[in-house]
Amino acid sequence: MKNITEAMKWRYSTKDFDTNKKISAEDFQSLKDILRLSPSSPNIQPWHFVIADDEAGKARIAKGTEGMYEFNDAKVKDASHVIVFCSRVYADDEFLKDVLDKEDADGRFAEPKFREQIH
Template sequence: MSLSSAAKTRYTTKAYDANRKIPQETIDDLLDLLRHSPSSVNSQPWHFVVASTDEGKARIAKGTDANFAYNEPKVLNASHVVVLCTRTDMTEDHLNAVLEQESADGRFANDGARATQDNTRRSYVSLHRYEQKDLQHWMEKQTYLALGTLLLAAAEQGIDATPMEGFDFRKLDEELGLRGKGFTSLVLVSLGYRSDKDFNATLPKSRLSEEVVITRL
């Protein structure tokens, strides 16, 4: 499937066939694409928790108690569920880890290039931490870039998906011990195959017209 076709045909799945599972090779490919998502100055301020077992999905479903019970079946019946998490701070350890990985991957021709990349990334972190005072929001925006990558990649592979902000992040953070690891849950994505009961599958896709959303200069 072309990316254009994937974008035009994908939709938010409302009900899953609990008996169908994504092949391991396919889920591994999706997670690899997720890991390679773009981020501002290659900051990669994210972590991804993946549940494929009934026990794992039940733990994530604890975040859909009470006000978000309508999302519980989408978690429990999906083949896999991914919790996209964002760092609670851009720590020195993380900045150093990213820099060392870039160096190991051969991105720097010399020490000067390494120093320039390090200084540039730190300048953006300082800008958002001290001047714009929106560091958490900036990091969350990078995680949403990863969300877009996952949704489009899933559609291209013929996998149905449901992004969900409707969950109690405090409960889920506690259940998964995320805060102690320096992360907080941001958005859930269920992955799998639609059920025959999915009413949204037969509805036409609706977007504002090109004239409304695109200005050509």
């Protein structure tokens, strides 16, 4: 815990990016794996991550800063990679059934009643 407290004292949110620096493919793959492995209840993974790592992709995402959020434009364009976190806002029965079927196929439920409980 002490290490986390110490880390919190020096951590900061980067607001200015060096355009000459690029996150390595290996490091970025680790980040993608971490995102993909994030926990969600009950494993519905209600997200998509839209990633831009080239000028054209970042310019496209930067369009979202036009107007009131113009001050974010350079951050989006200068960063090595940009991730837009998109969240599912609605999960209907059909979607949840697909998740349950996959979980079932993967052997998550030791007994059928557990599947029903999750449902």
